[in-house]
Amino acid sequence: MAASGSGGSRADNGYGSQQPRRRKGPGALATAYLVIYNVVMTAGWLVIAVGLVRAYLAKGSYHSLYYSIEKPLKFFQTGALLEILHCAFGIVPSSVVLTAFQVMSRVFLTWAVTHSVKEVQTEDSVLLFVVAWTITEIIRYSFYTFSLLNHLPYLIKWARYTLFIVLYPMGVSGELLTIYAALPFVRQSGLYSISLPNKYNFSFDYYTFLILVMISYIPIFPQLYFHMLHQRRKVLSHTEEHKKSE
Amino acid sequence: MGQYRQPIISTCHFVSYQVEILDWKTKKQLCFLDKVEPNATIREIRLMFHKLYPRWYPARQSIKLDPKGKSLRDEEILQHLPVGTTATLYFKDLGPQIGWTTVFLIEYTGPLFIYFLFYFRMPFVYGLDERFTSSPHPVVNLACICHSFHYIKRLIETVFVHRFSHGTMPLRNIVKNCLYYWGFAAWLAYYINHPLYTPPSYGKKQINSAVIMFLLCEAGNFSIHVALSDLRRNGSKIRKIPYPTKNPFTWLFFFVSCPNYTYEVGTWISFTIMTQCVPVGLFTLLCFIQMTIWAKDKHCTYLREFKDYPSLRMPIIPFLL
Ligand SMILES: NC(=O)c1ccc[n+]([C@@H]2O[C@H](COP(=O)([O-])OP(=O)(O)OC[C@H]3O[C@@H](n4cnc5c(N)ncnc54)[C@H](OP(=O)(O)O)[C@@H]3O)[C@@H](O)[C@H]2O)c1
Secondary structure, eight states, X not given: OOOOOTTOOOGGGOXXXXXXXXXXXXOHHHHHHHHHHHHXXXXXXXXXXXXXXXXXXXXXXXXXXXXXXXXXXXXXXXHTHHHHHHHHHTSSOSOHHHHHHHHHHHXXXXXXXXXXXXXXXXXXXXXHHHHHHHHHHHHHHHXXXXXXXXXXXHHHHHHHTTTHHXXXXXXXXXXXXXXXXXXXXXXXXXXXXXXXXXXXXXXXXXXXXXXXXXXXXXXXXXXXXXXHHHHHHHHHHHHHHHHHHO | OGGGSOOSSOSSSOOOEEEEEEETTTOOEEEEXXXXXXXXXXXXXXXXXXXXXXXXXXXXXXXXXXXXXOBOOTTOBGGGSSOOSEEEEEEEEOOSEEEHHHHHHHHHHHHHHHHHHHHTTOHHHHOHHHHTTOOOOHHHHHHHHHHHHHHHHHHHHHHHTOOOSOSEEEHHHHHHHHHHHHHHHHHHHHHHTOTTOOOOTTXXXXXXXXXXXXXXXXXXXXXXXXXXXXXXXXXXXXXXXXXXXXXXXXXXXXXXXXXXXXXXXXXXXXXXXXXXXXXXXXXXXXXXXXXXXXXXHHHHHHHHHOTTOOTTOBSSSTTTO
C-alpha cells in the first residue's frame, strides 16, 4: 500500500530500457500518444519545480511551500493514474499490479493524507517528499520520452538510475513523517472512519489503517531499494561495456 | 560398457536403457542409471533416484524431459518417451510435501474453530463491558450454524467424497492458504458476532429466503462433488467429462464446467444476504474471482483434452462467464 515510487522505483518498467523488446513495441498511434503523455507529464512536473523555486525565492523561506504548488501537484500526480491504464491496455509492457500499487500509494498520499488533513500541509515533511517526487518524475518522464524517440542521452539514463539513491530515502522519509504527523488529527476528527453499529455491519478505522500503511513500508522499502540498486548495476554497467566495445 | 554383457533380468530381447538425471537449473549431472529396463515407469525411476538421494522422496521430485517443460507422470513408461537408449531427464526439487487431505483438514478446521471464538464472545475479543450488554440476535445463531455446517460439510467431503489425483502439495502453499482462510474467517466472524451487530433490514423475509438458497446451494455443491467422485469409482486418476446424472442438482452440468464452484459462490451470496454484512460480501467477491480463474483454467483443459466437449458449457456462470 505504501512505499511509493519515490526514487523512481519503476526501473523495471521502462519502455525503451536497453534490453531488446521481446514483444513488438506499441503501434505508431500508441507511441505518438505515449510521447505526448510523457512530454505533458515532464512539463507538468517542471511547472511544479519552477513553482517551488519561485515561491522559495519570493518568500525567502522553505516553510509552507506546499500551497504554491498544490494545484499542479494534485493534477499531475493524479494524471499518473493513466499509467495503470497504459499497462492494462498493454501499450506499456510492465506489470499492472506493480504500477497500480506504486501510483495508488502516491495518489493516496496526495489526496487521502495531505489534501484531507489540512493540519499537515504546513509540515516540512511535505516539502521533503514533494521535492523528491518532483526531481524523480522530471527525470523519469523525460527518460521515457527520450527512450520512445530512441534518443536517450546518457546523462538522463545515468540520473534515472543514480539519483534515486538519495531521492528515494528522502521521499520515503517525507511520506512517513507526514503520515505520522497526520495521526493525531485523524484520531481527533475520526476522519474517514466508520463505526458500528450500522446496517452494513462494517467498521473502518482510518487511524489504524494509517499505522498499518506505515508498517508496510518496513518490508517494502528495502526490497524496492535493493531492486533499484540491482537494476542500476545491470543497466549502467551494460552501457559501459557497450561503449567500450564500440 | 555393459552393452556386450547379457541382460540379466530382461525377459525380452531389448537393450537396456541408460538414464542420466540432471539438475534442471545448473544442468549438473545428479545421477547416472545404467541398465534401466525399457518398460520401467517414471515411478520406478523416481524410486531409484530416491535411493541415491534419500532427502528427495518421490513426491518431492519433478522429473521432466525438458528443463522448462511439464513434469512426467508416474505411469509414463521410459521406452514410450521420445528418448534414445540414453535418456536425459531433468530433476527439480518441489520442496517439502504435505498430503492433500491433510492440507484441506487443516485449512477447514481453522475457520470452524476461529468462528466459535467470536461466536462465544471470548473476553479478549470484544472487551468485557460490551459482552454483557446485548444478547445475540437470532440471525447470529443461525449464521453460526450455517458457517459451521459449511465447513463441517467440507471436512466430511475431504475425507469421504473427494478422490484427489494428486497425493501431495508443496508445504509452503499451506501457509498461504491458511492465512487466507483463517484470516478471513476471523474477519467475518468479528463483524457477524459483534455486540453492536445490526440485523438484516428486511427481517425474517430476508433471512428465510437466504437460508433456503444457502441450503439449496450446499445440496447442489455436494451433489456435484459426489458426481465427480463417481467418475473415479474404478480407482483411476484421470479426468473425464462429467455429465448430468439423475440428480437434478447436477443438471447444471448442462451449462457450466464447474457447477461446484457456481454453487459455492451461491452459498456465499446467500450467507451475505443472511448476515447483511459488507465484509462477507467482500469475501464472496474474492472467492468468486478466485474460482472464476480456476474454472476458466479447468474449462480450457477440458476443451483441449476432449474434442467432443459439450459446446454449450461455460466455465462458471451459464451463458455468461
Ligand atoms: N471458498 C473458496 O474460495 C473455495 C475455493 C476453492 C474450493 N472451494 C470448495 O472446495 C471444493 C473443492 O475444490 P477443488 O478446487 O478441489 O474442486 P475441483 O477441482 O472441482 O475438484 C473436486 C474433486 O473432483 C475431482 N475432479 C474434478 N474434475 C474431475 C473430472 N473431470 N474427472 C474426475 N474427477 C474430477 C478432483 O480431483 P483432482 O482435482 O484431484 O483431479 C477433486 O477430487 C469446491 O467445489 C468448493 O466447494 C472453495
